[in-house]
Amino acid sequence: MAPALILVDIQQGLDDPWYGVRNNPDAERNAGRLLTLWREHGWPVVHIQHLSTNPESPLYPGKPGVPHKPEVTPLPGEPVMTKHVNSGFIGTNLEQWLRDHQIEDVVIAGLTTNHCVETTTRMAGNLGFNATLAHDACAAHDLAGLDGTHYTGEQVHAMSLANIASEFAEVRSTAEIAKQFS
């Protein structure tokens, strides 16, 4: 079976200053490249959409930030799964959908690297899927450490990739993934 592309939370509200400064402005464009490739091959695509339970969040239901960004707008017939927590596997039928379609390989991209993408990728690997993370189709925001250390989005992103690569998934660029699966 063909690999599934899982796009996590690539929604307009992620541009809101509420989230702070982020790295990798090319993330959406690279995710869009993967989506184009998947559509060209007729491979399965799943769009994960976050609906926050926090009324302050730009992703709270009804807010203008909820829709997907233009680079990855879902087409009719492509599954869109909504979630309320970080993992795309919790409170959704993502795992069952993948099993029903006998999918073993998943490629993951989206926002943000260390939160929803990393949690989804950790679970994908632990659930037994052959997971690949498209590192240049992800991005992370700045983060404060417990001791007040300021981590830039790039530092957060890099550590997230190191953790993911060490145990949970292959970590590759969009170009490498395009070559691997074409």
Added chain:
Amino acid sequence: MAPALILVDIQQGLDDPWYGVRNNPDAERNAGRLLTLWREHGWPVVHIQHLSTNPESPLYPGKPGVPHKPEVTPLPGEPVMTKHVNSGFIGTNLEQWLRDHQIEDVVIAGLTTNHCVETTTRMAGNLGFNATLAHDACAAHDLAGLDGTHYTGEQVHAMSLANIASEFAEVRSTAEIAKQFS
């Protein structure tokens, strides 16, 4: 209902040089302190034990590294759940056990911060439990970044705590947790 203490992979094999250099040599002693407190109160304790599927691993079934460390040796009657992946919630009945016991609050500690502890903690929070991570009862090993950057165990540990505190769980010291729940 009382909070449950979930001790993750505090096993003898984690001392094997196979894992590299780590931070926080006090992790086991602090985990032992929490365990003593929980036993004194008669609160629920779950021991998670990793059984690796990799014959090279010190945690492969039958190897001398599989048993728990002396600071946290399970007592008869305390549940011991074995797992084969990072998350204590995948391939075990941990979630069902917590629900059956109507447990809402979980305190997590163990090895290693960025791998099995972090994955278990991310899932605990996402599954709706009120999760607290005992940061000084955890430890992490050195890690290589994708670009070859060498991260010390302390750096890995600190970023893990920052990620967990930002979305998934409260992050507190053993002393703070003892005060909070006593």
